[in-house]
Amino acid sequence: MKKKTTINLPTYSQALPILVAVDCIIFGFIENQIKLLVFKREVEPYAGKWSLPGSFVDKKENISTAAKRILLELSNLENVFLEQMHSFGDIGRDTGDRVISVAYWSLIKPEEGKSQTDIVIANHITKWVDINPLPELVLDHTEMVKMALQKLSERAKFKPIGLELLPSEFTLPQLLKVYEAIQQRTIDDRNFRKKILKSKLLIQLDKKDKSSSRKGAYLYKFDYNKYKQLQNEGYLFEI
Amino acid sequence: MKKKTTINLPTYSQALPILVAVDCIIFGFIENQIKLLVFKREVEPYAGKWSLPGSFVDKKENISTAAKRILLELSNLENVFLEQMHSFGDIGRDTGDRVISVAYWSLIKPEEGKSQTDIVIANHITKWVDINPLPELVLDHTEMVKMALQKLSERAKFKPIGLELLPSEFTLPQLLKVYEAIQQRTIDDRNFRKKILKSKLLIQLDKKDKSSSRKGAYLYKFDYNKYKQLQNEGYLFEI
DNA sequence: GCAAAAGTGTTAGGCCTACACCCATGA
DNA sequence: TCATGGGTGTAGGCCTAACACTTTTGC
Numbered sequence: 001m002k003k004k005t006t007i008n009l010p011t012y013s014q015a016l017p018i019l020v021a022v023d024c025i026i027f028g029f030i031e032n033q034i035k036l037l038v039f040k041r042e043v044e045p046y047a048g049k050w051s052l053p054g055s056f057v058d059k060k061e062n063i064s065t066a067a068k069r070i071l072l073e074l075s076n077l078e079n080v081f082l083e084q085m086h087s088f089g090d091i092g093r094d095t096g097d098r099v100i101s102v103a104y105w106s107l108i109k110p111e112e113g114k115s116q117t118d119i120v121i122a123n124h125i126t127k128w129v130d131i132n133p134l135p136e137l138v139l140d141h142t143e144m145v146k147m148a149l150q151k152l153s154e155r156a157k158f159k160p161i162g163l164e165l166l167p168s169e170f171t172l173p174q175l176l177k178v179y180e181a182i183q184q185r186t187i188d189d190r191n192f193r194k195k196i197l198k199s200k201l202l203i204q205l206d207k208k209d210k211s212s213s214r215k216g217a218y219l220y221k222f223d224y225n226k227y228k229q230l231q232n233e234g235y236l237f238e239i
Numbered sequence: 240m241k242k243k244t245t246i247n248l249p250t251y252s253q254a255l256p257i258l259v260a261v262d263c264i265i266f267g268f269i270e271n272q273i274k275l276l277v278f279k280r281e282v283e284p285y286a287g288k289w290s291l292p293g294s295f296v297d298k299k300e301n302i303s304t305a306a307k308r309i310l311l312e313l314s315n316l317e318n319v320f321l322e323q324m325h326s327f328g329d330i331g332r333d334t335g336d337r338v339i340s341v342a343y344w345s346l347i348k349p350e351e352g353k354s355q356t357d358i359v360i361a362n363h364i365t366k367w368v369d370i371n372p373l374p375e376l377v378l379d380h381t382e383m384v385k386m387a388l389q390k391l392s393e394r395a396k397f398k399p400i401g402l403e404l405l406p407s408e409f410t411l412p413q414l415l416k417v418y419e420a421i422q423q424r425t426i427d428d429r430n431f432r433k434k435i436l437k438s439k440l441l442i443q444l445d446k447k448d449k450s451s452s453r454k455g456a457y458l459y460k461f462d463y464n465k466y467k468q469l470q471n472e473g474y475l476f477e478i
Numbered sequence: 479g480c481a482a483a484a485g486t487g488t489t490a491g492g493c494c495t496a497c498a499c500c501c502a503t504g505a
Numbered sequence: 506t507c508a509t510g511g512g513t514g515t516a517g518g519c520c521t522a523a524c525a526c527t528t529t530t531g532c
Contacts, residue, residue, distance in 0.1 A: 010294075010295050011282045011283075012258070012282065012335050012336045012338075015258050015260075015295035016256075016295075016297065016298040017255075017256035017257050017258050017259070017298075018256050018257065018258075018259045018296065018298055019251070019254050019256050019257075020256070020257045020259065020328075020339055021254075043250045043251065044250075055249075056249050056254035056255075057257065057328070057339075058255065059255040059256075059257055059337055060330060060337075061330065062328060062329045062330055063326065063328030063329075063339065064328070064329075084325060084326065086323060087302065087323065087326045087341050089259075089296070089301060089302030089303070089341065090301045090302075090303075091299060091300065091301055096251050097251045098298055098299075099251075100259055100296075100302065100339075100341075102326050102328065102339075171511090172511085172512090173510075173511070173512095188495075188496075188497085189511090189512085190496090190497085190512085190513070190514080191494075191495065191496085193512080193513085194494095194514095195493095195494090198493095208511095210503085210504095212509095212510075213502090213503080213509060213510040213511065214502070214503035214504045214505080214508085214509065214510075214511095215501070215502040215503050215504095215509080215510060215511050215512085216502080216503075216510095216511080217510080217511060217512085218511090218512095410484090411484085411485090412483075412484070427522075427523075427524085428484090428485085429485085429486070429487080429523095429524085429525095430521075430522065430523085432485080432486085433487095433521095434520095434521090437520095449530090449531095451482095451483070452482065452483040452484065452529090452530085452531095453481085453482070453483075453484095453529070453530040453531045453532080454482080454483060454484050454485085454528070454529040454530055454531090455483090455484080455529080455530080456483080456484060456485090457484090457485095
């Protein structure tokens with residue numbers, strides 16, 4: 001069998017462009033559960049079905065800008081956890097046309113963008129849904145969500161990412177519940193406290209949150225600077 | 240300030256397609272070092288400069304198929320570690336045109352695809368280069384390699400990925416050197432052995448490799464089935 | 479017999495897990 | 506005073522990191 005010994009690549013002018021979209025997997029922590037923000041699809045095919053919020057990427061727009069745009073429009077939030085996850089590029093994945101979708105995943109604090117989120121929810125453009133079981137979504141969006149849940153679980157094990165789902169001031173019982181929801185298991189609260197507090201990454205405030213008990217739970221905030229510093233020293237956060 | 244309460248998205252026919260490319264970060268383990276396979280760019284701009292091997296994605300081709308195609312052409316290897324890493328989509332990243340690049344990273348065993356690799360190397364189409372320091376590459380390819388090295392280091396900590404860089408039969412001193420190269424640190428050989436062997440994931444063979452010492456080192460192979468089984472039980476591999 | 483790499487064991491300290499009761503408060 | 510959720514401590518076992526010498530063999 002003869003082997004090729006050189007490689008022929010198309011030049012820029014010979015290459016065929018492809019439609020590129022961004023889809024966002026947006027998680028929030030509501031009523032002690034991880035919820036997914038889904039969007040009522042407006043374009044055919046499948047107009048009116050639930051999908052991930054997304055958009056085509058404009059030729060004059062960074063992909064990440066498109067993702068931020070979607071998140072801002074739906075939640076009125078900026079500067080939140082938003083990270084590229086994976087690009088989905090099989091030829092048959094979108095029955096409308098050949099579309100490559102770059103999926104982003106995001107963790108938001110639903111209360112902080114509440115007004116905008118409420119507006120789009122009130123207009124039946126979006127809604128929060130349970131992830132267990134996952135709802136039916138168009139195209140390969142269910143697969144995207146599964147991958148994001150997997151990533152969330154993995155990431156939470158070694159990065160303090162659970163905090164992205166809570167307000168900047170939060171209680172330890174709240175944080176525990178976030179981790180339990182992410183990892184889908186119960187976590188011993190004494191050990192959890194010890195582990196978290198040993199890291200010295202949380203600053204205890206002089207305030208208590210009494211919304212869920214008479215005794216009240218101390219509020220904490222996360223020390224991002226200390227975290228960055230420890231990261232540089234090779235510290236490995238682990239739950 | 241007035242908020243938008245609905246979202247307008249372009250339909251399929253209104254959206255503008257974009258050029259999509261695949262670039263591959265291919266690592267090999269040669270002379271106890273992690274090496275990167277670079278490719279002499281054939282198209283303008285920067286024709287003749289070193290770049291990552293890549294290609295435009297054909298409109299009728301899966302992205303992953305394009306990545307496999309590149310790897311096969313350069314190394315004659317199939318079924319090796321090849322995973323999507325990240326998509327690079329800023330508008331200015333390619334001075335030739337607006338091109339979105341989906342970067343894949345791959346770990347290969349250079350000996351196993353040797354004939355083809357040697358051919359392309361002999362033709363000065365590709366060469367293996369050190370990663371320390373990184374060579375100058377076109378466009379944002381250096382950034383891609385840095386991200387891949389980061390990913391390699393992270394991944395190696397919890398997955399037995401170092402094995403992808405070694406032949407299917409290997410010695411413990413070889414494996415140690417792979418991990419030292421990946422993590423860029425020295426690792427205590429006694430502790431390394433204990434940790435690796437405790438996992439029972441390596442099967443000791445009745446053969447020795449005497450190529451690097453008079454005494455000879457036992458050859459081992461990895462027990463993939465056992466690994467999968469342990470994974471399902473929640474076992475966490477860690478170096 | 480010697481050079482060069484392979485192979486081996488112990489100890490001390492830290493970390494994890496498992497586990498059950500008291501505390502503070504508002505109603 | 507009681508119901509509810511918040512907060513605390515300890516002991517045993519396991520794992521880790523640090524550490525240096527013996528073995529094998531070809532030359």
